[in-house]
Amino acid sequence: MSGRIDGAEKLALVKLLLDTNPRPSTLNARDQSGATALLRLITYYEGSSSSQHAYFMPLVNLLLLHGADRSLYDNKNQTVLHKLASSATYNEEIPFHLLDILIPFVDINQADVHGWTALHSMARNLRAVNNKGNTPLHEVMTGRLIRRENEDGSLEWPTLSEKIQAHDEIISTLQDAGASMDQPNLAGKTPAQLLVEKRAKWEKGGE
Incomplete structure (x- = not known):
């Protein structure tokens, strides 16, 4: 295996970990920045130009299927919408179906520590x-x-x-x-x- 795993390998590893049936509290555990696994995944959304694009939505759906909480935010008060809006390739169109499964569960009026809502970021x-x-x-x-x-x-x-x-x-x-x-x-x-x-x-x- 190379130093950087590809999308297929990442998806397989996540499936393997989730097959152990972790508790929702484990799946939604926060790292030192306050980010959950879902927040971390959304942060690194790379758009349709990425070789890993085909595996992005399966990873998102897999986390949601096992109880990932879409409403959580990190230590900067940034939600999944903040992360998606601030992704490195936001010059590309954000998939409508991705917004469709996130927006109903997120407070779109929530501002981060800098006073920015997701709309400000976008x-x-x-x-x-x-x-x-x-x-x-x-x-x-x-x-x-x-x-x-x-x-x-x-x-x-x-x-x-x-x-x-x-x-x-x-x-x-x-x-x-x-x-x-x-x-x-x-x-x-x-x-x-x-x-x-x-x-x-x-x-x-x-x-």
């Missing part, structure tokens, strides 16, 4: 563009809001007024951090134009 490079010329503010206009989890475990979409309120809060935060509503993407669309289109779609019942 908005650090507001002028960066992807291959379509989209800034983070463009992506906010074209994305969709996550379903919320009820006390009985069921999921439901937010109402129109709730979507508009949440959308406005996200846009306001990004603008306060320096994002521009007037920067066009490669298709010539500005976030302001996309906002009008998104709201019109919502009014018609679409996402």
Whole structure:
């Protein structure tokens, strides 16, 4: 075995350890920085360009299956969303399904010791563009809001007024951090134009 284990080897080792049926308290034990195994794994998310990408979600799912607590945070008060937002390759799109299994269990308003929420971390490079010329503010206009989890475990979409309120809060935060509503993407669309289109779609019942 080489000095650095690959994704397949890492997955096999984690399976081997979890097959011993550790107690949830063991699985959610914290290291000296306060990080759990799940927090540590999310910290080193390397995006779709990584050779280990194919094994990332199986590792996440394996930890969750055995009782990893998504709501925990480290000594800096950073949640799994903070870690994901601050990963080294955040210039790549974060998988929607990964956010879908994390967000319902995390306090998205939680600030770390520096006063940053996960949204602040995600908005650090507001002028960066992807291959379509989209800034983070463009992506906010074209994305969709996550379903919320009820006390009985069921999921439901937010109402129109709730979507508009949440959308406005996200846009306001990004603008306060320096994002521009007037920067066009490669298709010539500005976030302001996309906002009008998104709201019109919502009014018609679409996402």
